[in-house]
Amino acid sequence: MGQVVLVTGVSRYLGGRMAKLLTDDPNIDRVIGVDVVPPRADIGRAEFVRADIRNPIISKVINAADVDTVVHMGVIATPVQAGGRVAMKEINVIGTMQLLAACQKAPSIQRLVVKSTSSVYGAGPRDPAMFSEDVEPRHSPSTGWAKDSAEVEAYVRGFARRRPDVTVTTLRFANFIGPQVQTPMTSYFSLPLVPVVAGYDARLQFIHEDDGLDVLYRTTIADYPGLFNVAGEGIIALSQAIRLAGRVALPLLPPVVGVAGRAMISAGLADFSPEQVRFLTYGRGIDTTRMVEELGFRPEYSTREAFESFVEARDLNRVLSPDRVEAAEETLGSLLTRGGSRA
Amino acid sequence: MPEARIIPIAGNEPSAQGGVTPLRGGTEHTPKDAPRLKAGGGSARTKPRAKRPEPEAEAEVESPAESFAPLPGSDYEQPDWDERVARGLRFLRRRVTGDYEIDDFGFDPELTDKVLMEPFRPLYEKWFRVETRGLENVPDTGGALVVANHSGTVAIDSVMTQVALLDHHPARRHLRMLGADLVFQTPFVGEYARKSGSTLASSSDAQALLTGGELVGVWPEGFKGVGKPYSERYKLQRFGRGGFVAAALHARVPIIPTAIVGAEEIYPMLGDARTLARLLGLPYFPLTPTFPWLGPLGMIPLPSKWIIMFGEPIHTEDFPEGSEEDPMLVFNLTDQVRETIQQQLYRVLVQRRSIFF
Structure with a gap:
């Protein structure tokens, strides 16, 4: 008998692709996608159940289909997606609680995979350069997605304790990036003038969408118990990323950042929540040794390659494109050297 | 104030092998003893204090x-x-x-070599006329921990040590420094520190750098050393909790005790405006003969003559596995490093002709 997999958050880009990926696997009998809205993209042979995971219906779905693997990708990152912070928190935290309660009662469940985020580590000046999975956050996130994710992880730990027979995998992803995925970071880097906090240059890590799905897929079809950081190799600085994207940085002084951030959120331009501002100020690095050694996974794209794939695919109208800069270099070079030979 | 008053203690024993003798035998050597530096192994370099390595023929190749x-x-x-x-x-x-490319710690080697170090090079060569001694004690490759005294109100001594090792060490080594969290909290300073290779003084970062074969620099006195009054010059302050020794023991890299003479006199700190410091969130607010009375002019450091002496390495390879878990050993070794630096300081001080020449 093959696997029966339930995927939450299936109507969003990554959830949809995950469901499709799973339906292509002959060892998986059924894929059930759950979300509050119907999927817009193709989810392959996957069956869609329109259900709110905040609702006990989820328990009936799990029992009726004899689900053995649950992939929880239903934690959402921005209030815009949910229609307000209150609804967002409810979907993220209460939804996870309901889902886990249903899983705990279902004897068929054997595996749980949770898509979490490296933002649970917070960001601040007392952070080590690289967070390994065992390091406690020095600046625990107090708002937003990061806080929700930290709470979700706490409930998942509780579940793992109560159901020791279930293999629980928690994946702390660096920011997803790539040709298709839409995240607060992709809209941030699509701004023509990219606001940054003056005097700081955050260290960033990215995971390419294909690599991220690959990890989720691997942990869905085999047992990899534990907590894993997932990120592409290497680090890029925020200033460097802005240059790679051909954008121009707009340094703002810290008092202005808060005001500008609120204005941008209300204008729907980009997520500039306090948590995001902290991240864009101090940055963060996560150590992926465990991912390489225990999951045996090496991402195909490094952080920089993943970012470049995003830049190329979006065809951002680059203010400072490499061609223009090279042309300027040649012009300047010929000017200066002619001047030099005349002297 | 005459400075020759300082009398060196036990001045004729150069290597000061006092406190702890490395436990020999009984333990297997680590496989990686290749980069270990033998004492006096600097014979490969005949002129350790040559002004600057010869320009490498300026070929087309861009390195x-x-x-x-x-x-x-x-x-x-x-x-x-x-x-x-x-x-x-x-x-x-x-x-x-x-x-x-930048590395995991945010270090940008190209920017450091070509831009960030540039303003400090004239300061190093012309203003402080820094003289280095014992550069051969710093290995050409592999991890090592440079431990030095901190002073001078503004921590330029660390940057000068960095310039010394980058421009004057034959292997042109980058010194990766460990800084307090306040450094990374401060705008521009934190950004500069990360880009020039510094990272937070934490055991995980120190170990990652040392096991990665980097040359790491620590100033264990921290703000206690930089912000001490002029009357206490060249007196080492307390050495933290010995975390740096534990990191060196863990990574089995040599510790290089380093004495920096000259930095104490650049901004003689006569007073500390504590209330103002607390208001500004600073560890101290210096009052020097010129600052803040002369405004920006008061920020010009006095042109003291500097000597940076890299002492003989204290090897850690021979300690048994897991020694970093032995607090007594760590404390003793910390004391040994501190004593060695203090004696090096006294030795260099009596040799120095005057503060300014």
């Missing part, structure tokens, strides 16, 4: 270590103008398009 800008204090002929322009523009193009 990141090579600096396109004219190097201060050098009197060799400038490379061809066209070539320099082309190289400078190539560098600018790479910077503008983001085509460069």
Whole structure:
């Protein structure tokens, strides 16, 4: 008998692709996608159940289909997606609680995979350069997605304790990036003038969408118990990323950042929540040794390659494109050297 | 104030092997003892204090270590103008398009060599006329921990040590420094520190750098050393909790006790405006003969003569596995390092002719 997999958050880009990926696997009998809205993209042979995971219906779905693997990708990152912070928190935290309660009662469940985020580590000046999975956050996130994710992880730990027979995998992803995925970071880097906090240059890590799905897929079809950081190799600085994207940085002084951030959120331009501002100020690095050694996974794209794939695919109208800069270099070079030979 | 008053204690024993003798035998050697530096192994280098390595024939090949800008204090002929322009523009193009690498700690080697160190080179060569001793004690490759005294109200001593090792060590080594969290909290300073290779003084970062074969620098006195009054010059303050020794033991790399003489006199700190410091969130607010009375002019450091002495390495390879878990050993070794630096300081001080020459 093959696997029966339930995927939450299936109507969003990554959830949809995950469901499709799973339906292509002959060892998986059924894929059930759950979300509050119907999927817009193709989810392959996957069956869609329109259900709110905040609702006990989820328990009936799990029992009726004899689900053995649950992939929880239903934690959402921005209030815009949910229609307000209150609804967002409810979907993220209460939804996870309901889902886990249903899983705990279902004897068929054997595996749980949770898509979490490296933002649970917070960001601040007392952070080590690289967070390994065992390091406690020095600046625990107090708002937003990061806080929700930290709470979700706490409930998942509780579940793992109560159901020791279930293999629980928690994946702390660096920011997803790539040709298709839409995240607060992709809209941030699509701004023509990219606001940054003056005097700081955050260290960033990215995971390419294909690599991220690959990890989720691997942990869905085999047992990899534990907590894993997932990120592409290497680090890029925020200033460097802005240059790679051909954008121009707009340094703002810290008092202005808060005001500008609120204005941008209300204008729907980009997520500039306090948590995001902290991240864009101090940055963060996560150590992926465990991912390489225990999951045996090496991402195909490094952080920089993943970012470049995003830049190329979006065809951002680059203010400072490499061609223009090279042309300027040649012009300047010929000017200066002619001047030099005349002297 | 006459400074020759300071009398060295036990001045004739150079290596000060007092406190702890490394436990010999009984333990297997680590497989990686290749980069271990033997005492006096500097014979490969005949002139350890040569002003600057000879310019490497200025070939067309572009190597990141090579600096396109004219190097201060050098009197060799400038490379061809066209070539320099082309190289400078190539560098600018790479910077503008983001085509460069930084490491996990945010260190940007190219920017450090060519831009960030530039303002400090004239300061190093012309203003403080820094003299280095014992550079051969710093290994050419592999991890090592440079431990030095901290002083001078503003922590330029660390940057000068960095310049010394980058420009004057035969292997042109980058010194990766460990800084307090306040450094990374401060705008611009934190950004500068990360880009020039510093990271937070935490055991995980120190171990990652040391096991990665980097040359790491620590100033265990921290703000207690930089912000001490002038009357306490060249008296080492308390040495933290010995975390740096544990990191060196864990990574089995040598500890290089280093004495920096001259930094104490750049901004003689006569007083500390505590209330103002607390208001500004600073560990201290210095009052020197010139600052803040002369405004920005008061920020010009006095041109004292500097000597940086890298002492004989204290080897950690022979300690048994897991020694970093032995607090008594760590404390003793910390004391040994502290004593060694203090004696080196006294030795260099009596040799120095005057504060300014």
